[in-house]
Amino acid sequence: MVDLKIGIEELNTCVQCGLCLPHCPTFRITGEEAMSPRGRIRLMQEIQMNDRPITKEAVDSFDTCIQCRGCEPACPSGVPYGSLIEQTKSTLVEKKYLLPKWQQIPFFFLTRPRLLRFFTRLLVVAKKIHLLPNRFAMPENIPIWDKPLRESGNDVYLFTGCVMDAWQRETHRSSKRVLEHLGFGVTPTGDRIPCCGALHDHAGLMQSAKDISQKVIRSLSENELPILVDSAGCGAALKEYGHLLGTDEANRFSARVFDIHEWVAEHLDVLQSPAKLPISVIVQDPCHLRHVQESHEAVRLVLEPFVETLIDLNDDGLCCGAGGAFSLFQPALASQARERKVAGIRAQSHDVVASANPGCMLHLQQVGVNIKHPMEIIDEALSRGIQI
Template identity: 35%
Template sequence: MSLSIKELIVEADRCVACGLCLPHCPTYRKTGSEADSPRGRIQLMRAVAQDILPNNTRFNEHIDLCLSCRSCESACPNNVNYGALVDTTRALFIHKKSILPALAKPFIRYRHLANIASWLLWLTQQAKLDGLLKKISPAAKLLPPIDKPVTWNSMYPATFQRKGAVSLFLGCAGNALDNQTLKASIYVLNKLGFDVHVPSRQTCCGSIARQMGDTDESSKLVAQNQLSFDQTIPVLTTASGCGAGLNDYLPDHKIQDISAFLMTCDWTTIPIKPLNERIYVQDPCTLRNVQKSHQAVYTLLKKIPGSDIQALPGNSQCCGGAGAYMLTQSDMANSLLDDKLTTIKTNSVAILATSNIGCSLHIANGLREKNITVAVLHPIQIIAKQIGYGV
């Protein structure tokens, strides 16, 4: 949600500066600076909003360094809405910046243009030209091998006895770089008796634009999604970053992480093949702190006979992905990633389940650079395979 300046000041005043948030803040743990802690940033936000401090480069740097992981919200005894505070601050005070040129925005906003971009990426990889692409744009190193782009149907009917209907949110990054998870999601939902609607007018959730302080763009994306989805049926997300953004800015819709929704379904008639493997689960911050659905992932994966489901140690710390953060704040993002990679190596992780495309891209890229072989998969991909997907 967005606040006015007056509302920002009122919300900031609710912070009692108790400090319980400090050990939960990734940037504070790294820098030890009060200005890089939640309570420190809140004091800065309020002071700038009241014209006590100037809106200068130093202020911008402290706000930009925030990952918006919102771990502080989970620790706050006064339930201060830090997410709204930082979103509003970025919209009102942080100098507008973008990792994308203005001409690229339509390719994010409109799905038919996004599909063209996906085809170009896929064809580039098929032609073995992705090395050249990485030289042109360093961000291209994050790209995984992608599947052939999909032209989505407007509806996928239930395979067996129909039990209901849902809408599937594609997401811009998910649609372009991880359509395997989206296809697996449709397969599982159809098997469980649900029609899956894929609204053609849906667009990006707006979270990256919001993180950049581009409130005009994020508002347009929210408005487009508002009109695209039926409010009477659940809207399921496979990327928790998208789910968090939709949860905050589409309150009239039934937004759910797909794993949480699947735990409300009847699985008694679905045979699940055993998998005698240890699967570590990485909790995305947005799933844990905003959607509060991270436990559903463990419960879902434990349905697989023979599997050993474990939380990745240090799950309360952000991996550093955080949407565009891995590109705009690469030093801090990589410092946080190094901690995660050390944990993965120490625990000899072979399969890592994560429910956010940003975490997946960031961690998988770090693993590739260190020549560590780990299968980084969405939990839906794992469960889908065990009930026959791709066989």
């Protein structure tokens, strides 16, 4: 009998009404109760309270959760699903039901930027000579050698993260330029803070996530500067340090974290009537921006002055299937979720899709979606000589 270490009170908030079902990407794909938040919670309840043995099917049920947390805003009872599934997965890893040691190896690199960049180069080469499976999402144009981001002042931190800094540094450059346009001196966190620990937490490596978060807090506590994040996944994780660690210090830290769009939206007024780029842009809401940070509207606010048309997808922010490392571990489900999203995108005439999360960008780029970070679009608009 396994103690999942979940609070009974939290589990009991779920009344099994099922309103979450259509907001769950894996239920949408499969129509199966075991692949729904309600089914997963039901299993947690039974394992925790009625000593139900943990079968392979139960492990599958938990393991197929993308942790997009689309079910949370849909839940009228306020079930804290995210923390329930994180705790469950953490226990399952601890009890060796999930994530055998060899699968934990990639997580080791995330906190070691030099190694990560070294392996990135190997991967770039491997991909070029077709040694990697196609499902391995990786940008085509990673340079073999790239200069680090330079500090331009001391007004705000720009959180650069792990994989994103190694693979999508151009996006950070755009973010940095946009902030500088708005008059902020930017300190990129760079190698000093290599990783936020979000991927660890989602995979069930909760202790690693806690260790990392403590390191991050310590490194950024020499001042009270706002910490801006252009990755929705990292931003959500940083904002939840307070919850993860449960300390005052962590709570204070989380209060300093802003998604870059929130910040830019607050400071847009310094721009005077910019000319718009003549493009129509579909806004794809990353789950951790929409369901966790609930700051997806900010993306629309900041894009609106710079582009001709903004288009919303009529799918209630259903997950695209990227989910951090999910697309690696559950490729079939990830690509089915993506098919649904891509069908929605293709049904609308558009020039480019804007997504504020590196994972979604990579996942959707893989099937030929023309996708950019909102900051890249704004950067482009500004570089075309738009008046400030």
